[in-house]
Amino acid sequence: MLRLAKLGFLRLTQGTGISRLISGSAWRRHRLLILCYHGVSAYDEHEWSGLYISPETFRRRMEALASVHCNVLPLSDALRRLQDGTLPDRAVVITFDDGLHDFYQVAFPVVESFGYPVTLYLTTYYAEFNRPVFDPMVSYMLWLGRARQQLDWSEVFSTPVALDEAGRENATEAIKQFALRRGLTGIEKDDLLSRLAEHLGIDYQELCDRRVMHLINPDEARNLAARGVDLQFHTHRHRVYRSRERMFAELQDNRRRITSFTPNEPRHFCYTGGFYLPEYPSYLKEYGMLSATTCKMGLCTARTNPMLLPRLVDTEQVSDLEFRAWLDGTADLLPRRDVEMSGGQLVEEQLATQ
Numbered sequence: 001m002l003r004l005a006k007l008g009f010l011r012l013t014q015g016t017g018i019s020r021l022i023s024g025s026a027w028r029r030h031r032l033l034i035l036c037y038h039g040v041s042a043y044d045e046h047e048w049s050g051l052y053i054s055p056e057t058f059r060r061r062m063e064a065l066a067s068v069h070c071n072v073l074p075l076s077d078a079l080r081r082l083q084d085g086t087l088p089d090r091a092v093v094i095t096f097d098d099g100l101h102d103f104y105q106v107a108f109p110v111v112e113s114f115g116y117p118v119t120l121y122l123t124t125y126y127a128e129f130n131r132p133v134f135d136p137m138v139s140y141m142l143w144l145g146r147a148r149q150q151l152d153w154s155e156v157f158s159t160p161v162a163l164d165e166a167g168r169e170n171a172t173e174a175i176k177q178f179a180l181r182r183g184l185t186g187i188e189k190d191d192l193l194s195r196l197a198e199h200l201g202i203d204y205q206e207l208c209d210r211r212v213m214h215l216i217n218p219d220e221a222r223n224l225a226a227r228g229v230d231l232q233f234h235t236h237r238h239r240v241y242r243s244r245e246r247m248f249a250e251l252q253d254n255r256r257r258i259t260s261f262t263p264n265e266p267r268h269f270c271y272t273g274g275f276y277l278p279e280y281p282s283y284l285k286e287y288g289m290l291s292a293t294t295c296k297m298g299l300c301t302a303r304t305n306p307m308l309l310p311r312l313v314d315t316e317q318v319s320d321l322e323f324r325a326w327l328d329g330t331a332d333l334l335p336r337r338d339v340e341m342s343g344g345q346l347v348e349e350q351l352a353t354q
């Protein structure tokens with residue numbers, strides 16, 4: 001109901017020209033929209049997870065930026081100009097999280113064709129160990145195998161598990177816990193994935209050859225950096241810790257890899273899974289970070305804490321009307337529910353053996 005009322009309001013503002021007024025206003029000029037993407041499908045990934053959008057939708061978004069004359073800025077310039085009060089009209093920053101291979105294969109060529117700058121928050125463990133990222137690959141393969149209806153895998157499950165939506169969700173969590181409790185290494189987790197594929201009748205090697213659920217490798221990271229992609233922090237292992245020392249070590253591990261891909265010193269952070277503890281902003285500031293982005297929706301102003309910047313997480317669920325309303329700023333005036341943070345990125349110290 002709330003959504004319908006919102007869409008009605010947005011239609012009204014666009015139809016009456018109010019949105020155009022807001023779009024060119026000083027109010028909007030003092031605000032920055034940071035867009036957040038994860039994956040753009042190389043195959044059918046957007047049918048599997050809300051974190052992926054189709055290449056058609058992504059291209060339409062990039063076209064919308066051009067057609068309403070947004071000024072797409074590099075992240076660090078945009079944040080500096082936000083503070084100085086010198087942002088141009090309809091300022092937008094484009095960010096991608098994680099560094100999935102489809103960024104290299106599908107998304108970046110589109111961004112590049114429009115000449116937009118882009119920031120890639122790169123998590124580096126699976127860039128170096130270039131095999132499928134364990135957690136999403138478990139979920140993706142269970143989805144691929146869903147027509148079988150049941151998974152009979154005695155190594156992990158005492159009884160066969162259902163492969164409907166709820167069953168897959170439980171099974172994904174159980175397999176993740178299985179790996180975590182045993183403290184499996186990256187290679188052991190990769191072996192576990194290949195055994196899961198076997199039990200689902202999936203050709204694991206073929207998925208690997210297509211780089212499904214892979215991150216970009218070091219050569220691809222260097223290639224992107226040379227083509228102007230701004231590589232920034234997203235932790236090495238896509239994990240955060242309670243202790244300041246463990247957090248700093250994680251950031252150092254991430255930094256060491258990123259600086260081997262680019263001569264530019266990374267200074268910006270993106271919270272993994274959007275998750276943060278109240279103490280993280282001060283840890284990050286102390287580490288020397290200039291900004292940190294969350295997955296909370298909203299526009300940034302000069303008064304926004306730079307260590308807690310909101311973004312628009314763009315998904316297939318965001319309609320073209322809503323997307324345009326975010327570009328012109330109207331959407332920021334509407335009430336919205338806060339997105340819940342996923343606590344799954346926080347690793348308690350006793351489990352963090354590898």
Ligand SMILES: [Zn+2]
Pocket residue numbers: 097098234238271272273
């Ligand atoms: Zn991430």
